[in-house]
Amino acid sequence: MEDYTKLFDTYLNSRKMKLTASRRLILEAVFSLHEHFDAEQLHQVLRSASQDISLATVYRTLPLLLQAGLIQPSPRPGTRGMYEHIWGHPRHAHWVCVRCGAVQETPLDSVDPILAREARNLKFETQETSVEVKGLCWKCQNSANDSQ
Amino acid sequence: MEDYTKLFDTYLNSRKMKLTASRRLILEAVFSLHEHFDAEQLHQVLRSASQDISLATVYRTLPLLLQAGLIQPSPRPGTRGMYEHIWGHPRHAHWVCVRCGAVQETPLDSVDPILAREARNLKFETQETSVEVKGLCWKCQNSANDSQ
């Protein structure tokens, strides 16, 4: 049993809920995806694997995974209903252009120690750090000056 | 004419669009609010000021303000259709508990210089920095151990 499956099971038990076949399959699908996803996409993945799970069940399961700390809402603003699983991928900052929506990433090496210190102060158990900087990418700075 | 009105006008002109009375009123309303808001709330504000602007127009104007760089989607994940105007309020980090949803804030003094340096490298014109740390607050760490 995968690590995350165990975690989910524990969470469900604590709520008198069951780790059913459907939930297990949804969990598998979530961790098979390495990009942001929404309920609809997850449902597609399951369908294409011939797993007949209703969309309603997908919608019902996502909040559970969220509460169990296995997924989180996508940090991208303006994207609705998007999630991503919590995975040990390298921490990074997002630089989001508010005009064109382009996103660049930079590593978080220099920021992480600072946040780790503050987490200690707050007694906060960090799962994922997301640093979002919004503004204008250099392209849009130029087009803004050209008045379009 | 306020600074932001001028900015909006410039943006609209560049698109062959007009700074109409409605748009001006919506802009006023947006900048009168110092909290996150959605289309509905904005519409209420306008109504209570006896400005009869249809909800559809509010919905049509928000993307324009967004593109003009005057507002941005709320950085809080899971809040859909929420915006806030871009205002020089003090930068801070959010510590969001993925289980109970509680949010704490800490100032960004130590992180800011680092991001400023990276912005320079990327030629990125920063408008707002949001640092979101997700994990378990100390309360939920405890209740997790108590298996609820």
Next chain:
DNA sequence: AAATAGCTTGCGACTGATTCTCATTTGAGG
């Protein structure tokens, strides 16, 4: 293994948010 109780699921109806359509109005320029 059958009986039971409670949790889960699928289905389709439902809700609320957002977008679209189109007839009418408004605004800038001539």
Next chain:
DNA sequence: CCTCAAATGAGAATCAGTCGCAAGCTATTT
């Protein structure tokens, strides 16, 4: 004032997400 493109209001249409209920599982008890 005239004209034409752009903007608006009202309500219909769409879309994502939720809900209610009857039927299906699962774990547990006889």
